[in-house]
Amino acid sequence: MTRPRFNRILLKLSGEVLMGQGQFGIDPDTVARVAGEIAGAKAAGHELCVVVGGGNIFRGLAAAAKGFERTSADYMGMLATVMNALAVQNALEQIGVDTRVQSAIPMSTVCEPFIRRRAERHMEKGRIVIFAAGTGNPYFTTDSAAALRAAEMNCDALFKGTSVDGVYDADPKKVKGARRYDRVTFNKVLSDDLKVMDASAVALCRDNNIPIVVFNIREQGNLLKVLKGEGTATIVQNSEES
Numbered sequence: 595m596t597r598p599r600f601n602r603i604l605l606k607l608s609g610e611v612l613m614g615q616g617q618f619g620i621d622p623d624t625v626a627r628v629a630g631e632i633a634g635a636k637a638a639g640h641e642l643c644v645v646v647g648g649g650n651i652f653r654g655l656a657a658a659a660k661g662f663e664r665t666s667a668d669y670m671g672m673l674a675t676v677m678n679a680l681a682v683q684n685a686l687e688q689i690g691v692d693t694r695v696q697s698a699i700p701m702s703t704v705c706e707p708f709i710r711r712r713a714e715r716h717m718e719k720g721r722i723v724i725f726a727a728g729t730g731n732p733y734f735t736t737d738s739a740a741a742l743r744a745a746e747m748n749c750d751a752l753f754k755g756t757s758v759d760g761v762y763d764a765d766p767k768k769v770k771g772a773r774r775y776d777r778v779t780f781n782k783v784l785s786d787d788l789k790v791m792d793a794s795a796v797a798l799c800r801d802n803n804i805p806i807v808v809f810n811i812r813e814q815g816n817l818l819k820v821l822k823g824e825g826t827a828t829i830v831q832n833s834e835e836s
């Protein structure tokens with residue numbers, strides 16, 4: 595399958611991936627490996643910005659189910675993404691990659707606030723911008739933040755680096771024999787309620803014509819491979835054709 599070359603990408607990193615083999619939190623070796631993948635993509639000439647999830651630390655919805663007040667729980671989830679963003683920043687800077695973290699919830703002693711034009715300037719200077727704290731609003735997820743930032747930063751595609759190698763016709767972790775799509779339309783993902791990404795993120799990408807590439811970031815070297823159009827992934831776009 596041939597895929598278009600995407601120059602500027604928004605990489606959505608699942609928080610869960612940063613746990614490595616653990617059940618919770620941040621595994622430094624995994625973060626270092628993921629940082630290496632990002633550095634490799636940059637060295638190959640791609641412009642990248644990153645949105646990090648928080649599922650390895652705190653998910654608002656799960657906490658609300660256990661009795662937490664939903665909006666507070668969501669703010670806790672957003673703060674979890676800031677910790678992940680700082681971990682990724684640290685790992686990237688250790689290998690000499692220039693970065694900035696921008697948070698949707700201003701916290702000026704920790705990182706920059708999100709200012710789109712400033713983020714653009716950082717990218718022009720070759721820095722990797724890591725967007726933290728999701729959209730800054732409760733009742734959203736970092737998938738929606740990724741779609742929003744991809745649109746704001748004029749990205750050619752949203753790369754969702756996760757623990758599955760694409761979009762399946764049912765959750766492959768739950769349904770044996772689920773079949774993976776090479777290509778699928780936004781409308782099919784929405785009408786079949788395929789839960790690899792939340793519906794608001796998919797709709798935002800559809801309406802702004804930003805393809806979503808779902809791939810397994812747990813596999814060593816996969817980001818660059820998928821960027822080159824090799825390796826296993828699903829591309830979600832407005833038409834089924836290439």
Ligand SMILES: Nc1ncnc2c1ncn2[C@@H]1O[C@H](COP(=O)(O)OP(=O)(O)OP(=O)(O)O)[C@@H](O)[C@H]1O
Nearest residue numbers: 608609610647648649756761762764765767789790
């Ligand atoms: N149709 C489907 N195709 C592929 N994956 C699916 C599908 N339905 C549900 N999933 C699940 O979606 C998950 C991918 O989302 P992910 O784990 O990256 O969550 P997230 O909420 O984006 O990240 P975080 O860990 O930061 O909260 C996979 O674990 C997979 O089991």
Ligand SMILES: O=c1ccn([C@@H]2O[C@H](COP(=O)(O)O)[C@@H](O)[C@H]2O)c(=O)[nH]1
Nearest residue numbers: 647648654668671672728729734735736
């Ligand atoms: O815009 C946003 C983004 C995230 N949240 C909360 O953070 C957690 C972690 O994000 P994941 O996307 O699940 O990794 C999420 O469960 C929400 O509680 C938010 O409120 N708004």
